[in-house]
Amino acid sequence: MNTLDIIVFFAYIIGIALFGGSFAKKNKTSASYTLGNQDIPSWVVTMSIFATFVSSISYLALPGNAFQSNWNALVFSLSLPIATLIAVKYFVPLYRKINSPSAYTFMEQRFGSWARIYVSVCYLLTQLMRIGTILYLLALTLNAITGWDIATIIIFTGIIVAVYSMLGGISAVLWTDAIQGIILIVGALVCIAFMFYSMPEGPMQVFTIANENDKFSLGSFDLNLSEPTFWVVLVYGVFINLQNFGIDQNYVQRYMVLKSDKEAQKSALIGGLIYLPISALFLFIGTSLFAYYNSADTLPEALQGLSKADRVFPHFIVNALPMGITGLLIASIFAAGMSTISTSFNSSSTVFLTDYYNKYFKQNISDKKRMQVLYIASAVISILGIGIAIAMINVKSALDAWWKLSSIFSGGMLGLFLLGIFxxxxxxxxxxxxxxxxxxxxxxxxxxxxxxxxxxxxxxxxxxxxxxxxxxxxxxxxxxxxxxxxxxx
Incomplete structure (x- = not known):
């Protein structure tokens, strides 16, 4: 990156950190740290739900997927209306009625303390892996673009996000998420506009080349359960998205922030549905990149091969976009990752305080002590997440195995919740x-x-x-x- 891009990138990082930290004056109690002060607009919560759902993995993987194959990944997003409607009808009113900062209080009420411990442990373990994975992927992307040291990027990013999410609590997380969600959408639109402008025969050439190569296909409609057909991806999307919007503490905590059930249900529904057109936008970037490079009849050697598809978008950002715009797009990639990480920091510390410290260690403590527990828990979680990300540099295969194991646990979580509700x-x-x-x-x-x-x-x-x-x-x-x-x- 040139000097202007570096300035734009660091201006964004520093600006977000300062803005998030500015909420420290409102973050004086454990209630404000975990649930805010009921003064956060519903549109901010809606955008925060969307930004939490979008990670840097989506920002890079979806364009790469569309570049390499087709729009089969969009079927996952088509399941969102089904999953969000179920969550809005059954789960959101349930959590609002229980009125607990933790999603897992319901498990104890339904099946006993063992169920609460099981699901909360599963949640904490999967969040640690999620933090580590996203930090590692962010660092890997920036390393490929700038050549900066991966471990240094991981530590820098982790500390920045941890500091502003700890200082400002849930208010800082929600507001910075909303801003980051807007930035990543703007970045994607700018990218598409530039590719349209750069096509030799005009914007319609993108659609011509894409149609000739069947790039808009949603996949096979066969009833083959061994392949990612339309039906397999759709059913998978319903279950995984119901897990996200129905039982994930990251989302449930946002439902509890708003004043009324109606506002919470509306934010959950719209926040989920926004991802449908935005995921189509990410896939269209990949399709446009395919048309862009095919119109020139030259695909850079660094991008040739099926395993290189995820590098197409970062390569385009660095080598094709004008100065300043490159910095904005890299900032938008970081925006997607930082919003997810900050959410995990705040929600994980909330689970630790509510489901463990208050219940099994000291129940009658001052609010000042609760704040100390939240700060310490956030710090420990951030350190562990940074450590996992650094470990991924050298022992990724072992962590891949653990990621599969955590997926096994998360499957058990959804089943228990459905059993408890229905x-x-x-x-x-x-x-x-x-x-x-x-x-x-x-x-x-x-x-x-x-x-x-x-x-x-x-x-x-x-x-x-x-x-x-x-x-x-x-x-x-x-x-x-x-x-x-x-x-x-």
Missing amino acids: TKKKNTTSAIIGMIAGILVILWLTLSEQIFGSDSIGASFHTYLTIVFGTMAIFLVGFLVSSFLKPKN
Whole structure:
């Protein structure tokens, strides 16, 4: 990057940090740290929900996916209306009624303390992996663009986000998320406008080349469960998005920030639906990049090969865009990642205070002590996340295995919540048996190929279906067992 791009990039980073830190004067109590002061506009919460959903992975992977193949990934977004409507109808009113900063209080009310511990531990572990992964990918991208040291970028980014999210609490997280969401949308629009302007035969050439290469296809409509067909991706999207908008603390905490149930439901619905056109925008960037490079009949050697697809967008940003715009686009990539990380810092510390410290350590403590616990928990989580990101530089394969394991746990979380909401009997035994059955199904589908070979039944299902079958197993087994067991008072 040239000097102007570096100035634009660092001006953004410093500006966000200062703006987030400015909320420190409003962040004086544990309630304001976790749920704000009920003075945050609903549009800010809506944009924050959207920005939390969009990570730097989406910002880079979706254009790369469309460049390499087609718009099959859009089917995942088409499931959002289904998932968000279910979340708005059943989950949001439930959390508002319970009125707890933690999403997992419901689990204890429904099945006992073991369920609350299980889901909250699963959440914390997956958040640590999420923080580490996004920090690592951000550093990897900036390293490829600037040549700066990966470990230094990870530490710098982690500290900046941790400081402003700790100082300003949930208010800082929500407002900076909203700004970062707007920046990443503007950055994507600027990029598309530049490519339209640069096409030799005008903007319509993008659509001509794309149609000739079947780039707008949504994938096969066959009923083949071993391939990422339209139907497989759609069903997978419903379950994974229901997990996001229905049980993830990152989202549930935002539902609790607003004054009324109606505002919370509206923000959840719109915040989820915004991603549908924006994901199409990201995919269109990839399609436009394909047309852009094909119109010149020269694809840079650095981008040739299927494994290089994710590098196409960063390569274009650095080598094709004008000065200043490059800095803005790199800032927008960081915006996508920073919004997700700041959310994880705040929500994870909230879970630790609510689900563990207040319940198992000291219940009757001063609010000043609660604030200290929140600060310490945020600091510890940020350090662990930074450590995981640095570890990914050298031992990525081991962490990939752990990422799969955390996915197994998260599948169990969704099944338990669905069992708790859609069944009436309060029977702990049925929930435990259902959870064990679901985890066994998920383990079987995840490890079948490694243990039994590629011809095994488990290996014949696409990996997208793992969470689908696992969640259904927990719900169905738990429901059937509860039907035969006498409920406890």
